[in-house]
Amino acid sequence: MLIAGAGGMLGQDLMTAFSRDEVFEYTKSQLDITAIDAVQKVVHTDHPDLIINAAAYTNVDGCESDFDLAYRVNALGPRNLAVAANQIGAAIVHISTDYVFPGNATSPYLEHDATGPLSVYGKSKLAGEQLIASLCSRHYIVRTAWLYGLHGKNFVRTMLQIGQKESTVRVVNDQLGSPTYTPDLAAGIAQLVRKPAYGIYHLTNQGTCTWYEFAKAIFEEANLSVHVEPITTADLNRPAHRPAYSVLDNFMWRLEGFAPLRHYRDALKSYIQDYNLGGTI
Ligand SMILES: NC(=O)c1ccc[n+]([C@@H]2O[C@H](COP(=O)([O-])OP(=O)(O)OC[C@H]3O[C@@H](n4cnc5c(N)ncnc54)[C@H](OP(=O)(O)O)[C@@H]3O)[C@@H](O)[C@H]2O)c1
Numbered sequence: 001m002l003i004a005g006a007g008g009m010l011g012q013d014l015m016t017a018f019s020r021d022e023v024f025e026y027t028k029s030q031l032d033i034t035a036i037d038a039v040q041k042v043v044h045t046d047h048p049d050l051i052i053n054a055a056a057y058t059n060v061d062g063c064e065s066d067f068d069l070a071y072r073v074n075a076l077g078p079r080n081l082a083v084a085a086n087q088i089g090a091a092i093v094h095i096s097t098d099y100v101f102p103g104n105a106t107s108p109y110l111e112h113d114a115t116g117p118l119s120v121y122g123k124s125k126l127a128g129e130q131l132i133a134s135l136c137s138r139h140y141i142v143r144t145a146w147l148y149g150l151h152g153k154n155f156v157r158t159m160l161q162i163g164q165k166e167s168t169v170r171v172v173n174d175q176l177g178s179p180t181y182t183p184d185l186a187a188g189i190a191q192l193v194r195k196p197a198y199g200i201y202h203l204t205n206q207g208t209c210t211w212y213e214f215a216k217a218i219f220e221e222a223n224l225s226v227h228v229e230p231i232t233t234a235d236l237n238r239p240a241h242r243p244a245y246s247v248l249d250n251f252m253w254r255l256e257g258f259a260p261l262r263h264y265r266d267a268l269k270s271y272i273q274d275y276n277l278g279g280t281i
Helices: 009-017 036-046 060-065 067-088 120-135 155-165 182-192 211-221 251-255 264-277
Strands: 002-004 024-026 050-053 091-097 139-144 168-172 199-202 227-231
Touching: 002 009, 002 036, 009 182, 024 036, 036 067, 050 067, 060 067, 060 120, 067 091, 067 120, 091 120, 120 139, 139 182, 155 168, 155 211, 155 264, 168 211, 199 251, 211 227, 211 264
Parallel strands: 002 024, 002 050, 050 091, 091 139, 139 199, 168 227
Antiparallel strands: none
């Protein structure tokens, strides 16, 4: 098995979730997925049975100002991996996002609902999905949302750091989604690839909240006394448009007979415990 983007937040938890004898891990400095010749060389040398693409350009606002980089990493990178996987008969897992949807739904998005990304990030990720699906028949496309984990900069860590210094924080209350803990997602992916049940999957922790509600939950679980003030997305005036409604129905996951990932509140409790054990709060 080969993991590209192994140095990322999800990438590091994927390495823990797969306890195989032979895992080839590549961080960005070891394998740049946009370099087709390098991808060809590595894949044909290692000859993995499975490739997981955890690499991406994930700076959503940054994608708005660097359109070429967004498409190079989020579309051409997955293409390079899909072509190589197909050449050697390997399966591929590609991680995608709730941002492929426009966010104007009123009920959770199913895997085969019409997409309609609002941002360059979402458009480039959708282009990546399409290249993966058309170039490697043995593909799993796993769309997830609102990730946080121990190995990267994320909303929960930011709130915990703010909670050490500030008594008030303003947080957006008009985007709804499902915060997802990367070890839970990584364990789900490890389960999924045991079956040749290829296709598109939505995979998130259960339950939904706004960022404002999530911030309140974080401070509650961490016993931090911080006043959270609700604001609107418009108040923040960020470069990239974000979907207001990001809830992904884990429909294909359920149809396939897998147990749902735990509720986001339970996952948050685990994160805070693990975070505290790391001595960072
Ligand atoms: N974070 C979220 O809330 C979220 C939500 C939904 C879906 N996703 C998707 O989940 C996946 C994992 O996200 P994450 O949060 O773990 O992101 P992350 O921490 O930013 O990890 C992405 C990794 O990819 C690396 N990378 C960037 N360009 C590369 C290239 N050309 N070649 C090889 N590696 C490259 C990055 O390296 P550098 O850091 O050195 O650039 C980083 O280590 C991504 O596909 C993302 O689109 C994330």
